[in-house]
């Protein structure tokens with residue numbers, strides 16, 4: 001059963017610019033919040049912190065005892081959120097690190113199957129894993145002890161343990177944040193009233209009032225992003241939304257990510273045709289801004305104007321992306337969408353004039369929005385293998401040629417738009433996997 005509700009982030013905006021003095025107070029919190037996070041990263045982000053991450057009470061107690069909160073004068077409503085925020089980052093970091101090590105284990109030709117078996121076992125057993133990394137005696141419950149005995153027979157345990165420690169040293173990077181652009185805020189630290197929100201600040205019993213563009217009130221933990229240069233803030237609020245199920249959404253649809261447009265379907269329908277115009281405007285703005293910035297670094301190069309322009313162009317791009325995804329879902333009525341996996345780095349005919357980093361970043365945004373909207377409407381989104389998806393003929397499977405956006409297959413004498421061919425392959429691959 002798919003879930004009946006899912007979590008979604010909604011945003012709230014200030015209705016008038018935040019005054020400089022109020023912004024300074026918010027910035028103070030954001031700075032301290034970052035300081036606390038860095039302290040937690042530093043103290044618990046390494047191997048020695050591992051046994052303390054779950055369930056986290058130890059860290060909380062030690063952080064209370066550290067005296068850092070009093071030293072900063074940060075209200076506890078912010079202090080502990082920063083601690084748990086940082087702990088969450090550290091946990092993610094470990095998940096990623098383990099994932100990378102698992103890949104190395106898979107790819108390492110010098111390991112025998114029993115070696116791999118041993119390594120996977122000790123990585124799954126958190127007690128084993130911790131003990132090995134800290135070079136301590138492994139202590140397990142009786143039943144696990146028995147399985148452990150089995151996996152460790154016939155392997156050079158110490159050599160493998162060393163291998164594991166080396167891999168962790170290689171892949172686990174200590175986290176650090178240099179930005180002070182926001183903070184989480186718990187229910188106790190805010191109050192909605194007078195068409196706005198009151199936020200607790202470092203000064204005791206004082207609050208900053210920020211008028212908002214809407215009168216929505218949330219009761220969960222919020223995140224306040226601040227933009228001191230423009231005098232703006234954005235509040236992120238998590239809300240539970242009901243999953244909509246559209247009974248008439250039944251079709252299987254293959255999608256290709258376009259070079260200029262956002263999507264092309266297996267029937268050749270195109271969505272987001274103006275996407276590259278919006279993206280180009282944003283990239284150019286960033287490029288010109290950077291040139292200007294480098295040219296007159298000493299003088300004040302009008303950064304404020306640049307940033308507000310960037311924000312405006314990005315907002316326009318995102319509005320467009322969302323509208324086009326909605327239109328695609330409404331028109332196609334898919335029950336299942338097949339989409340090629342995002343390549344690690346795109347080689348496919350990227351327009352050189354388009355700033356690559358912006359392009360990749362926005363591709364990620366499109367994908368995230370698509371994932372979210374599919375979840376909200378209970379549409380299955382399945383990723384298919386992307387290798388050669390645009391080179392193979394969707395009718396006969398032969399490798400064809402691409403000339404000026406047209407796919408040509410000599411083997412079965414077929415010509416069709418390149419992206420439509422790729423989308424047809426996505427559909428084909430998706431159907432094959434089930």
Ligand SMILES: [Zn+2]
Pocket residue numbers: 393394395396397398409410411412413414
């Ligand atoms: Zn063919």
